[in-house]
Amino acid sequence: MFHVEQKNMNYKNHFDILIIGGGHAGLEAAWISSSFKLKVGIVTMPNVPIASTPCNPAVGGVGKGQVVREIDALGGVMGKIADMSAIQYRTLNESKGYAVQSTRVQVDKDLYAENAEKLVEENKYITVIREPVKKIIDDEMFHVELSSGEVLTSDKTIVTTGTFLNGKLHTGEEQELGGRVDSLSSVGLEDLFSKIKVLPLRFKTGTPPRININTVDFTKMDPQESDEATHNFHWSHEPKKRFVDQVKCYLTRTTSETLDIIRDNKERSPIFNGQIKAIGPRYCPSIEDKAFRYPDRDSHHVFIEPEGLSAQTVYPNGISTSLPREIQSKFIQTIKGLEKAEISVHGYAVEYDVVDTTDLDLTLQSKAVSGLYFAGQVNGTSGYEEAAGQGLVAGMNAALSFLGRDRVILDRFESYIGVMVEDLVSQQRDEPYRLFTARSENRLYIREDNVLNRLAAYRKALGLKHNIDNFQANFMNEFNVLMNLLSSYQYQPTMKEKLYFEKNNYGPLGTNISLKELIKRSHLDPVKTLMTEVTQLGAVFLPGVIRSVAITAKYEGYVNRANQETEKQRRLGKKQLKWERLINNKNISNECRQRIEAIRPESFGQLQRIEGIRPATLAFVAGNIL
């Protein structure tokens, strides 16, 4: 009775898509679904801005930079906000070849949230509701009861609650409930949905103390400048435009004294005295972990990162900790340049519940509750970029499903988002998941420069007609024209051309060579050379097109060679299968059938990646079903 009354009485409270959580996953989910002109709501905690950056003030990184560009290519918003809030740019792995280069920017935290809030505010399809959620009921449609008693309804619900599910903070012996400092935690998942499986183990993450910028002696540290040549993330931004002033980061080190203090206080560390039972990520250890796991080392890097242009705090990257406050204050002052440092906000660890992602399908929709999606840290991932990527996948598929259209799944051979989503739904997590480029089988191809070659087709499949869609169509046209020109344009060994080659240090010109052969010469930088030659020819192409064409040509041979090796595996992996047929097949062992039923693989590749699937089953399926 109650909910019918609510529905009739308050049509305004009904949403096509309702998102619980306003972090990076929530924002992307809302943004992409709003681009289908659906009515979208974001329910978020009061006092927490949209897309806040509660941990390190940076967006991008190795592998993650690719993800940000993938999000941007699909119509997401992270790249745009990051550019507008960036106070330092870096191209990582600059000396190691184009394929592994990634962009990372330091962002002004306040500016980032401000820009996000502004974009959401200007978007007429998105409504923000700032109130904790009390419970969610799934009854024909979703009924979300807020703490005020008001009920919102929706067709699709996307849960992006980050670390807020049963969140518990630890700073030394002090414990409090919450998802991050100064915020309440949400209720547990099992309270929200009895049908949703939660991993039996909780996850843990931590953050370092923030230090008062006025108490830092930067003269004792090595400065790192912003890179002027690094390109912006967002497609419509001038590649080298800077929106705000640029600042330096600094590098310093812990001392043996630092580690002595930590080692002397082992019994007061929540992660070593048993107070925290959850599992933290191995790739992001706390300073306590470092002190005890690497007893031979007496020093570790600490990157001092400004949290904003006018922020009064810096973020000391590398010393996340949950030690008691007084010990934090003590060890901080043993670090070079931080001898007089004062802590503004102490470091803490947070334990939280995580959804069993093997219970989700490739659109991140729950297999148990249709129309319910999960994205972001609640799925056991770490990182803003990973969260945003999932938000986008869940958001666009929730929208497509709402509109009764086909879903869009990113292939793991073409994007890091595809790698991540498939890894998540195929294997149960035993530690927080972060993208490494090693997780991809196709690293030479999944690059930043060719993001549109990889993803324009997926964006097109969304069937939208926005500026970005025109841009991408145009970009791909130019790409194809220039790629053809590369093969067809020939240099003849005339006196004039020979002199030109000599002048530009292009090497010998004996017989006819094509433009492609020229830029592939190992002593030349393909991008710069193509840039020069295109200008010389009087042709005009988008800088991004030239870059992408040059790097694509450079790696073509290697990518093909690698593809030959993996082609068979890939072709087999892409084959679709009906899991319903497998679970009734007597030739497959009971145990495997149970796993197949739990994961519900959609392709042979996914079946292969399910843990505990017997090779005999794979051989049988490959030989008899496909």
Next chain:
Amino acid sequence: MSELFNDGPIIACSTGDDAPSAIAVLRISGISSLQQIQPLIKKKLGSIGPRIAYLTEIIEDSKTLDEVLLTYYPGPKSYTGEEMVEISTHGNPLNIQRILRGFYRLGLRAAGPGEFTYRALKNNKMTLSQVEGLDLILNSSSYFGLDQGLGALNGELFKKYQDLRSIFIRLKSSIELLIDFSEDVGEEQGWEIFQNSFLELTRLVENLKQRSTGNISDLSSPSIALFGKTNAGKSTLFNKLLRDERSIVSSEEGTTRDYVSEVISLGETNFRIVDTAGVRSSENEIESEGIKRSLAWIDKAFYKILVINPFDFKEKNFDDFKNYSFDLIVFTHADKKDFIKSFQKISDLPETGRILIAGADAPIGPKGTIGPIGPDFKNGPIEPELLIGPMGPVIKNGPIEPDQIYYGWDSIENLTIRKYTELTSKNPIIIERHRHLIAQIHDDITKFQVVMDETRDIAILSSEINIIETRIFELVGIVKPDDILTSIFSNFCIGK
């Protein structure tokens, strides 16, 4: 569909069930729970502990079939990785059959040959290389093969492959360090680990390569094969080696139509000695089939002997053998008059390292007719002393030196043992697939060095390493991305 792909429960008698013995061991694998076999077992299986032998009875229709010892090996720690049970029964074949049938009625199926090991392989309990080692242990007829089998299963060779695997993981880790974690570990250190682990990999592969080049024939189950024209005296030689009358000796041409073989023990090794069918152009279909099979032995025999009767030598009779090389050429009928004359007429023989001259039973003679022969370095007594001059026309690759000429049947045994000892002393790898893969890996590494000289582009290096990886996988088992990441996280402090 192959039965091997059906992973239902299987049972087999692992100790051989064709002759009575005191004890037979039945192995069961792949049952979903012990309850599946409970109907045949007296003891309540719900309460038994793992890897403890229990005395109980096999019971069918409340009749005791046998008193047995039962041990439960729970998966995944069992041999196959599945739920396993071993039952020791009394070893009468009838008894075994009756018990097996009882289990078949419960829905277990008879295991195919090698199926337990196949499952161990498929469940990643063993690598393919280990399975090959097991095969050597079970099937070789030499101590050398046995030792190498043990080596590949869990010993020296297995360790070498494990080393190869861990060095390779380190090499891959260094690439991941350089790409994903250079802020944490530092570029210099990353390149240093890359260079060092690549050097180490090269050294190890070089060492394996040395052990897998050169002709090793089949050292695990070696054979001595006799070739030659019909009635050249192969069967006589065969019987000399066997010291009995196994092969029918007759003076009618073409008696040994197919090949005949027996096993003899020389030193610590069992050799299969093979008397192949004589070669001659034949219209007889059965015979030419036999000849074809004889020629097949040329490829696989460990010690190849060509037997020639110099009194019946026509060049065209050796056309079939011309392109092969032999360990030894034996000239028979040396006791006959005019042997030397006929012998010296022979030219253009197949390649060989040594020559042996022998007569039937009579001593070799006549003395002093052929020329000087130098000091007495021969194997076996030379009785009477026979002297041979330069062999000029006989061998196409130049004259045979006197120290390559041997006299008397006994030398054959010594020469065979000598070759076997020489080859095994270098501890060569004899599993053909390994030799092939090692050669490929060696090749890949050489090519990779060229790429390394050309570029420092880590993505390209990494992609080329992945190509080598597919072959290393085949030798040492699969390396998963998680293995690489685990190696990184346990060896380096990651996380800035």
